[in-house]
Amino acid sequence: MPLPRLGVVIVTMGNRPKELEALLASVEMQDVPATRVVLIGNATPLTDVTADVTKIPLEENLGCPGGRNVGLEALAAAGDVDVAIELDDDGLLIADDVFRTIQELYSADPELGIVGFRIADENGQTARRWVPRLRPKDPMLRGLVTAFLGGAHAFSMPMLKETGLWPSAFFFGHEESDLGWRALDNGWNIAYEPSLVLQHPLTAASRHATHFRFTARNRVWLARRRLPIPLIPVYLGTWILITMARTRSLANIRAWWSGFFEGWRTSCGPRKPMKWRTVWRMTRLGRPPIL
Structure with missing residues (x-):
């Protein structure tokens, strides 16, 4: 080749x-x-x-x-x-x-x-x-x-x-x-x-002023665009728990939740969820699409 x-x-x-x-x-x-x-x-x-x-x-x-x-x-x-x-x-x-x-x-x-x-x-x-x-x-x-x-x-x-x-x-x-x-x-x-x-x-990624808002918004968009429906609440629920445990600033938490709801209110673009065999492939590679 x-x-x-x-x-x-x-x-x-x-x-x-x-x-x-x-x-x-x-x-x-x-x-x-x-x-x-x-x-x-x-x-x-x-x-x-x-x-x-x-x-x-x-x-x-x-x-x-x-x-x-x-x-x-x-x-x-x-x-x-x-x-x-x-x-x-x-x-x-x-x-x-x-x-x-x-x-x-x-x-x-x-x-x-x-x-x-x-x-x-x-x-x-x-x-x-x-x-x-x-x-x-x-x-x-x-x-x-x-x-x-x-x-x-x-x-x-x-x-x-x-x-x-x-x-x-x-x-x-x-x-x-x-x-x-x-x-x-x-x-x-x-x-x-x-x-x-x-x-x-x-x-640190958080050095950007829009980090918490865009992180939450885009995570919702990502789930809506790419995940099979049963995995969407699992993926987003996991990251809600992780984010709330990691974030210490009340202002950053507010910004994150603002982005999270923005991700539901706004268009995420075309939806094309991954195949279940891709979910299994990612799981075998060590990172299922819920983390």
């Missing part, structure tokens, strides 16, 4: 110019070059970016999934990319063989849809929440999983043609689950490969 051609999509809001410059340099230093690199400016003109990449400035902030969709559509329209790599603009590739490893992984498995990177801080440590398993004892354990990290991953372009792109209405939060569940339901594999490292500062 020939080695796949690679494309890169990076979305930025223009507020991390030094980090973005370093990331683009680390993409450029790869020992296997990308066919094309697309930089999306979410409500930013990209006028200060000097790197030789395809720049697409957007007048409005479409959110992370919406911005990435613009980049993926650009790669699809070009027709010369088989695998799309998406990277957070404040990350850094610390090795020069990342793209070569991705080529080898996809060449070896024609059913490979998504590859998740390991994300580590500047000290090489991987936070517990960055490991896509329920019991992440060893961040170096590679293998098939049911989830991936939005900050650094690769997509098969044929897979995206089948599953569709990111759910742009989510804006921020759980868009990875929606796309990952669609991939699994279509028979594609999701692999976690810890040798692919994106260095990224250790941050």
